[in-house]
Amino acid sequence: MIEISGVSHSIGAARILHDVSLQLPAGGITALVGPNGAGKSTLLHLIARLDPVQAGRITVDGLDVNRTPTGLLARKLAILAQQTHIGSRLRVRDLVGFGRYPHHHGRPRPEDEEATEAALREFDLLPLAGRFLDSLSGGQQQRAHLAMVFAQGTDWLLLDEPLNNLDMYHARALMRRLRDVAQAHGRSVVIVVHEINYAAAYADHIVALKHGRVAAVGTPEEVLCPVVLESVFDMPMRVHQVDNRPLVLHHV
Numbered sequence: 001m002i003e004i005s006g007v008s009h010s011i012g013a014a015r016i017l018h019d020v021s022l023q024l025p026a027g028g029i030t031a032l033v034g035p036n037g038a039g040k041s042t043l044l045h046l047i048a049r050l051d052p053v054q055a056g057r058i059t060v061d062g063l064d065v066n067r068t069p070t071g072l073l074a075r076k077l078a079i080l081a082q083q084t085h086i087g088s089r090l091r092v093r094d095l096v097g098f099g100r101y102p103h104h105h106g107r108p109r110p111e112d113e114e115a116t117e118a119a120l121r122e123f124d125l126l127p128l129a130g131r132f133l134d135s136l137s138g139g140q141q142q143r144a145h146l147a148m149v150f151a152q153g154t155d156w157l158l159l160d161e162p163l164n165n166l167d168m169y170h171a172r173a174l175m176r177r178l179r180d181v182a183q184a185h186g187r188s189v190v191i192v193v194h195e196i197n198y199a200a201a202y203a204d205h206i207v208a209l210k211h212g213r214v215a216a217v218g219t220p221e222e223v224l225c226p227v228v229l230e231s232v233f234d235m236p237m238r239v240h241q242v243d244n245r246p247l248v249l250h251h252v
């Protein structure tokens with residue numbers, strides 16, 4: 001479980017998160033939703049210690065993220081951040097192989113090579129494995145970064161807008177893969193997602209943030225109802241049920 005207790009965060013004079021307390025359960029998919037600027041990425045960065053926790057406390061399966069050694073944290077959680085600053089003159093296979101670094105510290109073993117090849121295969125990257133990142137399309141680059149995160153083989157996957165640039169085929173494939181790793185392998189996934197119907201179809205648990213505060217928490221049925229959605233996104237919405245899941249009509 002990830003426990004977030006009384007977390008506040010400021011950048012300069014701007015308060016970004018206000019006393020956020022949450023529990024993200026292990027072993028399923030949690031979707032973080034909310035309008036632009038709500039603080040979703042900031043919260044994910046704090047969980048992964050890309051930024052230090054200024055006030056409050058975050059633990060991941062009991063490990064305090066501010067005090068846990070980097071190597072241990074990197075074997076516990078992997079994050080796909082929204083902006084990645086990795087050298088573009090890097091080949092896809094090398095990027096994906098970096099995901100294994102916390103396990104081998106620079107001396108890859110056969111099992112690390114196998115994990116890298118498996119991740120390349122999983123994300124349809126084998127034909128592109130020898131290509132430089134800057135020669136790939138946006139969606140292909142996104143798949144390469146996802147494969148690196150998967151190759152890390154952690155209990156927790158934190159993914160900030162992983163559907164960015166993915167076509168319908170690869171978006172659905174990714175969400176099914178996330179559901180599979182959560183259900184069949186007991187791993188835990190936290191995903192920031194703007195397309196609310198991916199949260200509706202695949203999430204077990206939804207957290208809505210607004211203006212740096214928790215606006216709603218619950219199952220898809222509890223959070224994805226017009227009253228809650230309209231208060232979070234400030235626009236009218238209709239919600240239907242399809243295959244026992246909510247389907248949000250927000251685009252018309």
Ligand SMILES: Nc1ncnc2c1ncn2[C@@H]1O[C@H](COP(=O)(O)OP(=O)(O)OP(=O)(O)O)[C@@H](O)[C@H]1O
Pocket residue numbers: 011014016034035036037038039040041042043
């Ligand atoms: N380096 C920074 N300097 C100043 N303000 C920042 C900085 N980084 C983030 N912010 C502000 O913090 C707030 C929360 O940003 P954050 O990226 O966490 O939101 P988000 O919910 O992920 O938004 P989006 O859906 O647009 O990605 C925003 O108002 C943003 O402008």
